[in-house]
Every structure is written in structure tokens, then in C-alpha cells.
Amino acid sequence: MKNTLLALMLVSSLFVISCGADATKPTDAYKSQKTEISSGTKEATDLQITATSQTVDVSSFALPGEKVTEIVEATVDGAVVKAPASTKNTDGGIYQFTVTGTTVTSVTYKYTKTIIAPIKETTTTATATAGSSESTATINDTTFTFLSQIVSVTYQGSDITTDIKSISGNTITFYDQTLNGQITIKYQYMDVYQISEKPTKEGAIETGNIITLTQNDAGKTYICKDINMNTYYYGIVPADGIIQSASLPGATQNNNYQLWLY
Secondary structure (H helix, E strand, O other): OOOHHHHHHOOEEEEEEEEEOOOOOOOHOOOOOOOOEEEEEEEEEOEEEEOOOOOEEEEHOOOOOEEEEEEEEEEEEOOOEOOOEEEEOOOEEEEEEEOOOOOEEEEEEEEEEEEEEEEEEEEEEEEEEEEOOEEEEOOHHHHHHEEEEEEEEEEEEEEHHHHHEEOOOOOOEOOOOOOOOEEEEEEEEOHHHOOOOOOOOEEEEEEOEEEEEEHOOOOOEEEEEEOOOEEEEEOOOOOEEEEOOHHHOOOOOOOEEEEEEE
């Protein structure tokens, strides 16, 4: 499954970036840039998801930007479960699936990935640290938060892109446990400074430190801008349709937001 890792096995569902430009636009300037950029099948591994009431939330393993269209299989309490029953929103995206066990350690799923802002490409460096069974590297660039895809990773002149095991938050894990030193990462990211899509909601959309959507919004990706702080949050709407805005890193709960759903 190494080839599927280029689609990025991020398991965290919440990311944050602080931006210096105001994305607020007059109504007549809005323009949709929603574009499907990839699709396929991928496996999210090394998970430790506890099934709540025997359901597993897509936001616990899928990447923001991904619409999960099919759960192929899941490993539950050490056993492989084929095609577990799932629940979809009105757009056809799955937001949860059902298991009979308690702990999910991997999920294989089909998806389409969509963006609503232009893609840019950049190159950065990081330090890989060897481990007993794998190597890891932490990326400090804030734009890595809105990662679209890894283009390449090189180490001592060799391309090690296919050696990527997983990406969680800003940490890349490699199968090769001997990597030790500088790596160069070329990647593409969504430039949220340039969102021209009309917000789905805006203004005072928060009540009691939560932003309440509907269950039909569950499984969709959200980009939420705290207008006063000029800070953007990125994630997948949980199965209950509620974004816990009090838990967003750096949020001030000033109740002045722009929210995009897609």
C-alpha cells in the first residue's frame, strides 16, 4: 500500500494556521474555485480509535478535503472486517461506520479530494531522527498545515517518497528506521489566503463555544476563519454536526467567523 501513501495518511482532523491577509470579500467578488484534485483508495494505519456506541467517526482518520465514499475494510480488535455498514450525508459522503468491537487500528477507504483555494508548491527541510522500528521528521512550516500532497522527499541525494509510512499532523513517519539527518520535502498546499468561495456561514455563528451545523454536514471539510484573530482552522465536521470551537487551538470565542463547508 506504499503507493497510496502519496495521498497522505493524515489521521488528525484539526489543523490551524495564522494568516496576515483578510479574506473578507464583497459579495460580487465571490468566485467558486472548488476543484476535485484526486481520488482513489488508501489505508490509514497505526490508529487507536475507540468506537463510541459501536460507531467510528470519519473525522478520526480521514484527511480534511477528503470525501469518504466507501469503507473497504477496517481492522477491529485485531480482526479484518470487510465493508462495515456506513452512514452517509446528503452529498453521498460517509461520516461514520459501525463496528461490533471496540478498537479500530486501520481503515481502508475510497475517497475523492477537493480544494476550494489555489494550490501552491514549496520546498522545505527537516531533520529525520532514527528509531527502533521507524524514522520520524517534524515539519515546522505553517503552510504544511494545509497540505495537499507530497511531491517528493529526498535524503542524501536519494528519493525516499515511497518510504513514507504515515503523516500525522506535522510529523512524517518513514518505514526506514535508519534515517538520521536532513531531508528535503517538496509539497503542495492549499493557499487559504486566496479563498474566493462564498462562505457557507458567517458572522455570529457560535453559541456556547460551539458551532452547530446539521448531521447532513457531517463528514464534510470545514475551513473556519476567526475574523478578529485572522486565524484559520481546518478539519472534518464530526458525526454530530458540532464543531467544538472552544477547543480550536488559539480560538478566542469572539463569535465573528467565516465558515466554508465542502
